[in-house]
Every structure is written in C-alpha cells, then in structure tokens.
Amino acid sequence: MLKWIQVLWPSFLIAAVAEAVFFTVIDPQELYLFGEPVDYSRIATYSIGFLGFWLVCAASSLSTIFLQRPAKEINRRT
Amino acid sequence: MSNTSPKPQGADADASAQDTLYASRRKLYVRAVSGIFDNWRWALVWITQLIFYGLPWLQWNDRQAVLLHLVERKFYIFGWVFWPQDVIFLALLLIISAYALFFFTAIAGRLWCGYACPQTVYTEIFMWIERKIEGDHVRRQKLDQAPMSGEKAARRGLKFLAWGLVALWTGFTFVAYFSPLEELLQAARTLSFGPWELFWILFYGGFTYLFAGVMREQVCKYMCPYARFQGVMFDPDTLVITYDEGRGEPRGARKKGIDPRSVNKGDCIDCGICVQVCPTGIDIRDGLQYECIGCAACIDACDQVMDRMNYPRGLIRYSTENAIKKHWGAKDILVHVLRPRTLIYGTILALLCAGFVWGLATREPLRVDVIRDRAALAREVEGGMIENVYSLQVMNMSEQARSFHFSVSGLPGVTVDGENLIEIGPAATQSVTLRVLVPYDSGKPGANPIEFEVRADDDPSLSLREETTFLFPR
Numbered sequence: 001m002l003k004w005i006q007v008l009w010p011s012f013l014i015a016a017v018a019e020a021v022f023f024t025v026i027d028p029q030e031l032y033l034f035g036e037p038v039d040y041s042r043i044a045t046y047s048i049g050f051l052g053f054w055l056v057c058a059a060s061s062l063s064t065i066f067l068q069r070p071a072k073e074i075n076r077r078t
Numbered sequence: 079m080s081n082t083s084p085k086p087q088g089a090d091a092d093a094s095a096q097d098t099l100y101a102s103r104r105k106l107y108v109r110a111v112s113g114i115f116d117n118w119r120w121a122l123v124w125i126t127q128l129i130f131y132g133l134p135w136l137q138w139n140d141r142q143a144v145l146l147h148l149v150e151r152k153f154y155i156f157g158w159v160f161w162p163q164d165v166i167f168l169a170l171l172l173i174i175s176a177y178a179l180f181f182f183t184a185i186a187g188r189l190w191c192g193y194a195c196p197q198t199v200y201t202e203i204f205m206w207i208e209r210k211i212e213g214d215h216v217r218r219q220k221l222d223q224a225p226m227s228g229e230k231a232a233r234r235g236l237k238f239l240a241w242g243l244v245a246l247w248t249g250f251t252f253v254a255y256f257s258p259l260e261e262l263l264q265a266a267r268t269l270s271f272g273p274w275e276l277f278w279i280l281f282y283g284g285f286t287y288l289f290a291g292v293m294r295e296q297v298c299k300y301m302c303p304y305a306r307f308q309g310v311m312f313d314p315d316t317l318v319i320t321y322d323e324g325r326g327e328p329r330g331a332r333k334k335g336i337d338p339r340s341v342n343k344g345d346c347i348d349c350g351i352c353v354q355v356c357p358t359g360i361d362i363r364d365g366l367q368y369e370c371i372g373c374a375a376c377i378d379a380c381d382q383v384m385d386r387m388n389y390p391r392g393l394i395r396y397s398t399e400n401a402i403k404k405h406w407g408a409k410d411i412l413v414h415v416l417r418p419r420t421l422i423y424g425t426i427l428a429l430l431c432a433g434f435v436w437g438l439a440t441r442e443p444l445r446v447d448v449i450r451d452r453a454a455l456a457r458e459v460e461g462g463m464i465e466n467v468y469s470l471q472v473m474n475m476s477e478q479a480r481s482f483h484f485s486v487s488g489l490p491g492v493t494v495d496g497e498n499l500i501e502i503g504p505a506a507t508q509s510v511t512l513r514v515l516v517p518y519d520s521g522k523p524g525a526n527p528i529e530f531e532v533r534a535d536d537d538p539s540l541s542l543r544e545e546t547t548f549l550f551p552r
C-alpha cells in the first residue's frame with residue numbers, strides 16, 4: 001500500500017501543476033494528434049491531458065522506487 | 079523541526095513506522111471534545127463550507143458568479159472575467175497564498191491545518207456523521223470488534239451511505255466550479271452527465287470519501303508536503319501547542335482536592351484524555367512533533383480536566399519555546415510576535431497584496447492583437463495609394479457589449495479604408511480585417527512603423543495602442 005501511495009501521490013501533485021501550466025499556455029484546440037487537429041471537447045482533452053501527465057509522473061516515481069531498492073532486498077531475490 | 083527539537087522519534091523510528099504504514103496502522107477512535115478551540119474549528123467548518131457549497135449557486139449579471147469555465151477558457155469571478163492572458167493574477171494569488179501560509183505559520187504554527195485545511199474540515203464532518211450513527215469512541219471500538227450482526231450491518235451501511243452522499247455532493251460541487259451549474263443540474267435531473275463530468279464528480283467525491291473517511295490523519299502524516307517543511311518557518315517565538323512540562327511533571331493519579339505539591343506531583347493527572355482526543359494519535363506531552371496538526375483538541379480536553387480538578391487552565395496551551403523556557407506571560411509573548419521574521423513575511427505579503435489589488439484596479443478590459451496579412455503584401459491601388467491588410471483580434475474583456483473604433487497613425491496621410499467600427503458582445507473576442515492606405519510617397523521602401531488605436535465608443539478613456547509595421551514595395 002505504501003508503495004502505491006509513494007508512486008501515485010507525488011505524481012498526482014506534479015501532474016496537477018503540469019496540467020495547469022500546460023493548458024494555461026496552450027489551448028487544446030491548437031493541438032494536433034497524428035497530424036490531425038484534436039477534435040475532442042475541451043473537457044475531454046483537459047482530462048486526458050491530466051491523466052497522461054499523471055501516468056508519466058507515476059512512471060517516473062515508479063522507477064525511482066525501483067532503483068531505490070536497498071542492496072539487501074536485491075540480494076535476497078537472486 | 080530542527081529548531082524546536084522534537085523529543086524522541088529519531089529518524090530510524092520514523093522510517094520503520096513508515097515501512098509498515100497502512101499495514102499495521104493502529105486505527106484511531108478519536109474521542110469528541112468541546113471547548114473554545116473546538117468551537118472555532120466548527121465555525122471555520124461552517125464558513126469554509128458555506129462558501130464552498132454555496133458559491134456555485136450565486137448569480138451575478140445573469141450568470142454564475144464564480145465559474146472557472148474551462149471549456150470557454152475564461153474565469154468568471156464576480157465582476158471580473160479572466161482570460162488565459164491574465165495568468166499573472168493566478169500566479170500572484172498562489173504566491174500570496176504561500177506567503178500568507180509562511181506568515182501565519184511563523185506566528186502561530188499550523189493554524190491552517192488545525193482549522194481551515196479541507197482535510198481537517200472534511201474529517202471533522204465525517205467524524206461527526208460517524209459519531210451520530212455509531213456512537214462515541216468507546217462504542218465505535220466495540221462495534222468494530224463485535225461480530226457481524228444485523229445492527230452492525232445497519233449502522234455501518236447507514237454510515238457509508240451518509241458519507242457517500244456527502245462525498246458525492248462535494249464532487250458535484252467541485253465540478254460545478256468548472257462546468258456551468260445549470261447544465262450540471264439539467265444533466266442531474268435526467269442522469270445524463272457527460273462522461274468526463276461524471277468521471278470528475280466520482281474522482282473528487284471518491285477522494286473526499288477516502289481521505290476524510292478512511293485515511294484521515296495518515297494524509298497529514300504521510301502525504302501532506304506542508305507538514306514536511308513547516309519546520310523551516312518555526313522559530314523559538316512561534317506559538318505552538320505546548321504541554322507545560324515544568325508544571326505538569328511528575329505526572330500521576332491523585333485524589334481530587336489535594337494539593338499536588340504535597341504529594342510531590344505536578345499538575346498532570348495522567349488521565350490520557352489529551353491522547354484520546356488527538357486526531358493524529360500522538361501524545362503532546364512528549365513534546366512538539368511533526369504529526370501534530372495544531373488542532374488544539376488537547377487544549378480543550380485538558381482544560382476540562384483542569385476545571386474538574388480545580389487547577390488553573392492551560393497545562394496544555396498555545397505558547398512559545400522561549401516563553402516556556404523563560405516563564406513569559408501573555409504580554410511578553412505578544413511583544414515577540416513582532417520580530418524580523420514576521421516583519422519580513424508580513425511586508426512581502428502586504429506588498430504582494432497591494433500589487434494584486436493595483437493590478438486588478440488598473441487592468442484594461444480590452445486587448446488587441448495585430449497580425450499583418452502575410453498573403454497580401456503591399457499592394458498598389460488606385461489614386462497612388464499603397465495598401466496593407468491587417469487582421470486585428472479584439473478582446474472585449476468587460477461584461478457589456480461594446481463598439482470600438484479604429485484609427486491609425488504614424489505616416490502622413492495614413493487612413494483606414496472602409497468600415498472602421500466593430501461591435502463585440504460581452505466577454506468575447508472578434509477578428510476584423512482592416513485595409514490601411516498610405517500615399518505612395520509618404521514612406522520609405524520596406525517596413526515603416528505605424529500604430530493602431532482602438533477606442534471604445536461608450537468610454538473614451540478605454541483605448542489601446544498597438545504598434546505594427548506598414549510595408550512599402552521596394
């Protein structure tokens with residue numbers, strides 16, 4: 001459980017900041033997806049954007065946790 | 079909290095506690111308190127939540143008074159309409175909030191946490207519901223240990239239902255800040271929310287339920303960033319919840335009505351009530367700890383004990399490290415509220431606020447972007463004139479429809495050809511194409527600076543100048 005929190009919570013905070021900054025500067029209607037203008041509603045783009053940021057940040061937290069494993073634990077596994 | 083030296087809780091103890099977090103968390107059965115500080119907390123629950131739940135229902139100029147309209151990318155806040163270009167105000171507001179937090183923390187510790195933080199406020203509401211349905215802390219613990227029965231299932235179910243309703247309402251209100259309430263109500267009537275609206279209602283509501291109902295103090299202890307760096311803003315003159323060790327120790331039980339000194343005891347009767355009421359489950363008598371959210375529940379609780387024992391109140395009280403050490407009274411503590419740290423925080427805070435208000439007051443409700451038409455460069459037209467075409471994007475940021483006049487200056491004989499007036503609805507943007515003519519001999523080949531002026535018809539003081547260039551053929 002703690003691991004989940006450590007991965008999901010800091011990434012949530014950072015994703016919220018990233019979302020706010022990104023979409024303040026960029027209007028979702030100006031984005032292109034595979035060469036096509038994004039034609040989702042703005043709410044959908046904001047939401048997908050947020051979940052995307054969250055995912056990326058969570059991946060980063062996850063790798064931190066992974067690389068942080070103490071030697072003892074790694075040795076035990078092998 | 080380096081400079082206020084918390085008592086035990088070394089780094090190791092902390093780490094091992096965190097390793098086993100959630101798995102072995104001791105569930106807290108927080109005892110209810112009453113008293114001055116509890117009243118304050120409830121007052122703030124009422125104030126903050128009346129504002130939070132109420133604001134989306136407020137109307138202003140025939141629209142929702144506060145609406146951060148994400149779809150339109152416009153923030154309506156009472157008489158103001160903010161556009162993405164106004165992000166500076168948002169940034170300023172965040173900085174002001176941060177400094178306010180520094181300022182109040184330096185003066186009196188975690189005031190925010192104890193009284194106004196949503197985590198505290200919703201936990202308070204959820205605990206109140208729990209108490210009403212499942213009884214006081216003793217009965218709740220018994221109910222938890224009891225085998226499943228009809229009554230237990232009913233009480234549990236009722237509690238979860240009540241929590242769920244509050245959480246859903248909270249999620250709905252949250253979304254109503256970003257998506258017009260009227261549309262949401264319409265959708266609610268027919269249960270036809272947009273997929274994303276529904277997602278965010280459940281998301282926010284779900285987290286309210288999880289944080290306030292289930293996780294509670296763990297959010298403060300393990301998830302809150304503020305709890306981690308608050309120590310930086312503390313100094314020996316910061317008011318914090320303090321147990322007066324000199325007066326309380328040696329603690330111990332005694333009969334009512336005897337002078338504690340005659341039995342070689344301090345004023346603490348070791349009843350443990352201060353621990354039972356603590357929402358984070360710590361013992362304030364161990365000294366200031368980072369887990370303490372400054373809710374002052376232990377002050378209220380201990381004051382009642384002191385009253386019953388006929389001892390003076392304030393064995394646990396708001397005090398400062400220096401005051402306890404040097405036996406200061408209230409007056410000395412007050413004098414030390416003014417010190418370099420608070421003065422600096424206070425000055426910066428005041429300046430920021432002044433800047434914010436000044437910015438708002440002088441903000442022009444008009445913005446113009448000039449783009450020269452790249453397709454049609456300089457062109458020679460009848461009568462020996464050179465023509466350039468511009469596209470002007472005019473944003474009317476005020477709440478009334480307005481018409482604007484254009485004029486141009488900077489070159490001898492420069493004029494706007496044709497219609498030079500547009501009408502723009504309230505809080506709207508409109509593009510207009512303008513053809514500008516200049517006699518062929520009044521400029522040099524290449525770029526020449528010119529200036530557009532946009533002026534509101536109904537308010538001559540509302541005008542804007544925007545520079546651009548006029549091209550002459552080479």
Ligand code: SF4
Nearest residue numbers: 346347349350352380
């Ligand atoms: S409530 Fe007061 S008297 Fe009772 S244990 Fe706590 S500090 Fe001592």
Ligand code: SF4
Nearest residue numbers: 356370371373374376
């Ligand atoms: S010790 Fe507990 S009850 Fe006392 S102020 Fe801190 S968090 Fe509240």
